[in-house]
Amino acid sequence: MLIQEQIIKDASILIEKKNYRKAKDILLNFVNNIKNVKIDIKIFFTLYLASDALKEEKDSKKYLEICMKINDKNHIIHNNLANIYLKEGNFQKAEKFYLKSLAIKSDYLLGIINTAIFYQKIGKFDESKKFYLKATELSPERISIYFNISRIDKNFIDDNKIDYLKKIMKNKNIELTEMGYGFFILAEQERKKKSYVKEIEYLTKAHKCMFEDKINKNKHTLNYWQNIIPLKYDKFNFVNENNKSVLKDYKPIFIIGLPRSGSTVVEAILSSGATKIKTLGESSIINGTVVTTHNEFKNNENTKIDLDILNNKIFQIMNDRNLLNEKNQIFIDKSLENFFYIDIILKIYPNAKFVNSFRNIEDNIFAIFQQSLKKLSWTQSLDDILKYIDTYLKVIEFYNKKYPKKIFPLDLSKLTTKPEEISKQLYDFCNLKWNHSVLDFYNRKDLLISTASNVQVRNRIKKYDYDRYKPYKYLLKNFVNKYSWLNNN
Numbered sequence: 001m002l003i004q005e006q007i008i009k010d011a012s013i014l015i016e017k018k019n020y021r022k023a024k025d026i027l028l029n030f031v032n033n034i035k036n037v038k039i040d041i042k043i044f045f046t047l048y049l050a051s052d053a054l055k056e057e058k059d060s061k062k063y064l065e066i067c068m069k070i071n072d073k074n075h076i077i078h079n080n081l082a083n084i085y086l087k088e089g090n091f092q093k094a095e096k097f098y099l100k101s102l103a104i105k106s107d108y109l110l111g112i113i114n115t116a117i118f119y120q121k122i123g124k125f126d127e128s129k130k131f132y133l134k135a136t137e138l139s140p141e142r143i144s145i146y147f148n149i150s151r152i153d154k155n156f157i158d159d160n161k162i163d164y165l166k167k168i169m170k171n172k173n174i175e176l177t178e179m180g181y182g183f184f185i186l187a188e189q190e191r192k193k194k195s196y197v198k199e200i201e202y203l204t205k206a207h208k209c210m211f212e213d214k215i216n217k218n219k220h221t222l223n224y225w226q227n228i229i230p231l232k233y234d235k236f237n238f239v240n241e242n243n244k245s246v247l248k249d250y251k252p253i254f255i256i257g258l259p260r261s262g263s264t265v266v267e268a269i270l271s272s273g274a275t276k277i278k279t280l281g282e283s284s285i286i287n288g289t290v291v292t293t294h295n296e297f298k299n300n301e302n303t304k305i306d307l308d309i310l311n312n313k314i315f316q317i318m319n320d321r322n323l324l325n326e327k328n329q330i331f332i333d334k335s336l337e338n339f340f341y342i343d344i345i346l347k348i349y350p351n352a353k354f355v356n357s358f359r360n361i362e363d364n365i366f367a368i369f370q371q372s373l374k375k376l377s378w379t380q381s382l383d384d385i386l387k388y389i390d391t392y393l394k395v396i397e398f399y400n401k402k403y404p405k406k407i408f409p410l411d412l413s414k415l416t417t418k419p420e421e422i423s424k425q426l427y428d429f430c431n432l433k434w435n436h437s438v439l440d441f442y443n444r445k446d447l448l449i450s451t452a453s454n455v456q457v458r459n460r461i462k463k464y465d466y467d468r469y470k471p472y473k474y475l476l477k478n479f480v481n482k483y484s485w486l487n488n489n
Contacts, residue, residue, distance in 0.1 A: 011046050024051060024054065027043055065081070068081065075108050075111060079097070083114065086448075099115070107138055109135060112131050116128045116129075120151075121449060122447070142178065143168060143178045143181045144181045147185055162185075168182065176213035177374070180208075180374070183205045183206035183209060186202045187202035200472070210374040210380055217377075233340045233343070238304075247348055248350055249351070254338050255336070256354055256356050260364060261359050261364055262358075264334070265457055272437055272440065273434065275328060277331060279331065286344065353406060354399075354408065356400075357410045358409065358412065365389065369385060390483055390485070417464065420439065423439060442459055442460060
């Protein structure tokens with residue numbers, strides 16, 4: 001047992017250092033070579049942790065299932081298996097394992113929050129709120145829980161709760177992320193009172209907290225979006241281009257563009273027709289694979305893309321997610337940043353199609369700024385949002401000219417005023433058969449939504465509100481001379 005404890009310790013240190021591959025190799029070497037010794041459950045759980053960090057989903061699931069066979073009374077194992085089933089789209093099993101986790105340990109806070117998030121994602125808002133409220137009983141000063149409830153119940157935050165949250169925010173030891181969520185809640189209350197200047201002040205503070213909470217990571221990714229990929233998207237140098245890959249026969253649909261541009265509605269429409277299409281949501285498979293397999297790509301001079309490496313890695317991911325078994329060879333990916341990688345995607349999937357969802361640019365700016373999109377470093381200030389949008393407009397113009405028949409421009413305002421006509425055009429572009437169920441997506445029981453549009457998308461399509469963001473237009477005066485496209489809106 002002492003040997004196993006040392007191996008677990010060594011692997012855990014490597015995982016802390018983000019050396020996941022070496023950690024997994026050490027553990028597997030022990031498992032594969034040990035004989036006549038009972039293997040500690042912690043070995044398999046650590047293998048799960050390493051596999052999960054490596055995004056090797058089949059292995060993650062396999063090692064958790066081994067842990068389950070050893071000890072089926074562990075609440076953490078049940079919770080983590082539920083997370084995997086949710087990612088697979090197996091809602092019934094996800095729900096079963098979340099609830100089993102809480103049956104084992106009823107005050108397991110992470111499990112309670114995960115269960116609330118699960119119900120939120122599948123549109124069972126009353127159930128979701130019930131678990132969030134239970135979480136507030138266990139952790140009454142965690143502002144993020146109040147924020148999540150406010151997203152599914154717009155009347156939840158009242159003056160008494162505002163006073164209570166403000167007291168929490170005065171705590172010097174409060175985490176930056178929790179402070180940020182507090183400012184987002186305060187901003188929403190000011191918006192309701194039409195106190196727009198005060199709202200912007202709170203939003204600015206909220207974004208500052210979110211950015212500074214993971215400042216090194218955010219600076220790193222912001223540099224990538226501002227100074228690396230914008231200089232390379234039109235200069236990729238492909239190697240191992242002629243190697244055969246089974247991925248070439250697939251016909252994926254990539255939804256691209258900016259957040260808050262109607263992309264979630266488009267995804268719901270495309271996945272609600274007669275042909276059942278699996279959707280990966282915002283998987284970031286392409287971006288993640290490019291970044292993790294091409295470290296030298298971050299150097300300013302290097303534009304080399306090894307298609308053999310990319311194909312192998314993406315094949316592994318698709319295999320892990322059971323996408324290779326799809327009979328129609330179609331799936332949807334809503335990783336909006338993929339507009340940077342259209343050339344790469346078409347090398348891997350020559351039959352791919354792209355749907356560029358867009359709306360009035362000025363409206364889009366404020367729609368992004370009002371949301372907590374903390375995983376996107378470029379959304380944390382108006383200046384960075386405008387820089388990113390400026391790049392997006394240049395890149396999409398480049399690819400529209402290069403591949404005019406591969407990209408379908410979908411205007412959100414037109415979709416909301418002529419949903420049947422535009423959705424038919426969309427289906428025709430994607431070579432899919434349209435029927436009336438396409439526009440009844442909001443009635444689906446299996447609709448999983450992980451974005452800020454969750455509540456909105458579970459209703460009929462409403463006509464575009466052209467006046468919604470007019471009170472914020474003054475904020476763009478300082479940018480008009482810098483970005484000519486602002487004058488066109």
